[in-house]
Amino acid sequence: xxxxxxxxxxxxxxxxxxxxxxxxxxxxxxxxxxxxxxxxxxxxxxxxxxxxxxxxxxxxxxxxxxxxxxxxxxxxxxxxxxxxxxxxxxxxxxxxxxxxxxxxxxxxxxxxxxxxxxxxxxxxxxxxxxxxxxxxxxxxxxxxxxxxxxxxxxxxxxxxxxxxxxxxxxxxxxxxxxxxxxxxxxxxxxxxxxxxxxxxxxxxxxxxxxxxxxxxxxxxxxxxxxxxxxxxxxxxxxxxxxxxxxxxxxxxxxxxxxxxxxxxxxxxxxxxxxxxxxxxxxxxxxxxxxxxxxxxxxxxxxxxxxxxxxxxxxxxxxxxxxxxxxxx
Amino acid sequence: xxxxxxxxxxxxxxxxxxxxxxxxxxxxxxxxxxxxxxxxxxxxxxxxxxxxxxxxxxxxxxxxxxxxxxxxxxxxxxxxxxxxxxxxxxxxxxxxxxxxxxxxxxxxxxxxxxxxxxxxxxxxxxxxxxxxxxxxxxxxxxxxxxxxxxxxxxxxxxxxxxxxxxxxxxxxxxxxxxxxxxxxxxxxxxxxxxxxxxxxxxxxxxxxxxxxxxxxxxxxxxxxxxxxxxxxxxxxxxxxxxxxxxxxxxxxxxxxxxxxxxxxxxxxxxxxxxxxxxxxxxxxxxxxxxxxxxxxxxxxxxxxxxxxxxxxxxx
Numbered sequence: 041x042x043x044x045x046x047x048x049x050x051x052x053x054x055x056x057x058x059x060x061x062x063x064x065x066x067x068x069x070x071x072x073x074x075x076x077x078x079x080x081x082x083x084x085x086x087x088x089x090x091x092x093x094x095x096x097x098x099x100x101x102x103x104x105x106x107x108x109x110x111x112x113x114x115x116x117x118x119x120x121x122x123x124x125x126x127x128x129x130x131x132x133x134x135x136x137x138x139x140x141x142x143x144x145x146x147x148x149x150x151x152x153x154x155x156x157x158x159x160x161x162x163x164x165x166x167x168x169x170x171x172x173x174x175x176x177x178x179x180x181x182x183x184x185x186x187x188x189x190x191x192x193x194x195x196x197x198x199x200x201x202x203x204x205x206x207x208x209x210x211x212x213x214x215x216x217x218x219x220x221x222x223x224x225x226x227x228x229x230x231x232x233x234x235x236x237x238x239x240x241x242x243x244x245x246x247x248x249x250x251x252x253x254x255x256x257x258x259x260x261x262x263x264x265x266x267x268x269x270x271x272x273x274x275x276x277x278x279x280x281x282x283x284x285x286x287x288x289x290x291x292x293x294x295x296x297x298x299x300x301x302x303x304x305x306x307x308x309x310x311x312x313x314x315x316x317x318x319x320x321x322x323x324x325x326x327x328x329x330x331x332x333x334x335x336x337x338x339x340x341x342x343x344x345x346x347x348x349x350x351x352x353x354x355x356x357x358x359x360x361x362x363x364x365x366x367x368x
Numbered sequence: 369x370x371x372x373x374x375x376x377x378x379x380x381x382x383x384x385x386x387x388x389x390x391x392x393x394x395x396x397x398x399x400x401x402x403x404x405x406x407x408x409x410x411x412x413x414x415x416x417x418x419x420x421x422x423x424x425x426x427x428x429x430x431x432x433x434x435x436x437x438x439x440x441x442x443x444x445x446x447x448x449x450x451x452x453x454x455x456x457x458x459x460x461x462x463x464x465x466x467x468x469x470x471x472x473x474x475x476x477x478x479x480x481x482x483x484x485x486x487x488x489x490x491x492x493x494x495x496x497x498x499x500x501x502x503x504x505x506x507x508x509x510x511x512x513x514x515x516x517x518x519x520x521x522x523x524x525x526x527x528x529x530x531x532x533x534x535x536x537x538x539x540x541x542x543x544x545x546x547x548x549x550x551x552x553x554x555x556x557x558x559x560x561x562x563x564x565x566x567x568x569x570x571x572x573x574x575x576x577x578x579x580x581x582x583x584x585x586x587x588x589x590x591x592x593x594x595x596x597x598x599x600x601x602x603x604x605x606x607x608x609x610x611x612x613x614x615x616x617x618x619x620x621x622x623x624x625x626x627x628x629x630x631x632x633x634x635x636x637x638x639x640x641x642x643x644x645x646x647x648x649x650x651x652x653x654x655x656x657x658x659x660x661x662x663x664x665x666x667x668x669x670x671x672x673x674x675x676x677x678x679x680x681x682x683x
């Protein structure tokens with residue numbers, strides 16, 4: 041067995057999936073072997089309470105393409121994926137759920153799609169096998185909203201089955217519950233996103249691990265993504281836009297106050313409020329300046345990300361690591 | 369690493385930050401108790417500048433006793449800072465924190481080391497307690513508060529006798545008065561603390577009451593810890609909830625006033641309530657703005673601060 045870097049790394053976060061693991065492994069092998077490329081499978085055990093780790097490491101004994109990462113405790117899906125992404129050695133990364141709702145047989149098709157010149161290929165569970173009220177409708181609303189706000193109309197942000205270029209993904213900040221915003225985040229750096237229909241199965245084992253009550257969280261996360269994305273491109277601008285709201289209010293109230301001066305009644309209330317809103321607007325602009333400062337001192341270099349996604353003619357990418365396999 | 373059964377060299381860290389009557393006599397008792405464990409050991413006394421006299425006498429002892437090491441700080445720091453400073457100098461494989469005053473009976477210490485063979489961090493819980501019911505209730509209330517806020521159970525947060533692998537100590541980043549919440553912070557790093565009951569020392573009983581200020585400080589510390597552990601990576605979840613609630617109050621108030629103005633013919637522009645409601649609105653906007661700045665900080669530093677900790681990689 042060679043220890044060269046494989047072409048494809050499959051990253052599967054697992055949480056209490058002891059029943060699924062052997063079947064998952066079998067299905068992955070069935071799907072990947074005919075592709076004729078080298079691959080590795082990374083199973084990330086996210087602090088499972090059951091025997092997931094034992095089952096997985098048992099299989100890993102006989103197949104060194106299977107790598108098992110054991111986390112110290114349960115961190116959640118996104119950090120688990122992040123662990124896998126950081127450890128992965130492949131040029132192309134694929135992420136998927138460990139509960140067998142995604143079908144590994146979609147991976148070859150997505151792999152081909154990526155080679156048509158995309159940076160990320162997102163699965164779309166167009167015949168989703170989940171409960172309508174508690175799962176499908178909330179996620180439909182969320183997806184619409186995410187598409188509207190971020191400007192990246194992805195039909196199914198919640199689908200874990202995705203393929204990315206490793207160079208891009210390893211640079212990408214990835215934490216919290218960000219996995220659902222990856223396409224939006226990556227598009228900040230100008231990545232080309234493709235969307236393909238994938239199969240989706242009903243759960244075979246165990247309980248569904250996500251509940252309904254996340255709309256509020258998604259809303260807040262969305263605001264975060266919008267801020268991060270906007271601040272990245274035009275620092276201060278996003279906060280200036282926010283600041284416009286109280287400023288306009290302030291102007292309106294001032295006008296009402298002036299109008300009142302000509303009438304019979306006048307009080308201190310309106311001028312006070314007007315000044316209050318004006319100060320808020322200053323406050324927000326100051327926050328914008330602060331935000332710019334934070335970006336300046338932070339470690340994210342968006343220019344590096346944009347270099348990865350740019351098309352280059354007669355130019356060598358700055359990190360000489362490309363294996364001479366540049367297509368398109 | 370995990371699962372290995374070696375205690376190895378023991379480093380005892382004693383932060384001298386308060387209540388110091390018996391520090392010297394305690395050192396001799398501590399020393400013989402640790403010596404009895406039959407491992408290599410060292411003592412590191414980290415001493416706040418306030419207690420220069422203790423430092424002086426310990427320095428005398430240290431002339432002969434090479435296993436006693438002193439770290440004399442240039443001013444008074446919180447116990448968390450003092451501990452972390454001392455951790456930098458720890459050379460042992462396991463680190464035992466002992467307060468300068470005795471909290472548990474020393475002949476119980478081997479139990480802790482026994483427990484460390486299977487876990488990474490062991491906390492002592494004083495039991496049976498010898499002190500007043502009032503003190504015990506205090507401990508219980510504090511412990512319940514922690515459980516309520518963080519979903520984690522620590523029966524005796526006031527007991528500073530803690531034993532851990534040195535790796536844990538070095539990974540921690542304590543400051544201020546966070547020593548009290550060391551188990552919570554260790555848990556954040558992925559080390560599951562294990563509690564063990566040790567008999568409370570007789571000397572620990574006759575202590576006076578705390579000043580009221582102490583309780584206030586502890587509560588503030590607890591709030592900080594809750595923020596740092598629960599919302600560390602999602603400041604907008606925290607500020608967002610505060611901000612939206614404030615905005616909702618403001619909005620509802622304004623809607624109600626508009627209703628009164630339009631249908632009940634009550635004036636609107638001259639009412640101080642309008643100012644109050646606007647303040648709520650504005651506060652909400654500001655809180656959310658601060659939350660967004662928090663998110664920006666997290667985003668720009670996310671490459672250095674990985675959320676996950678890996679225990680093991682196979683293949």
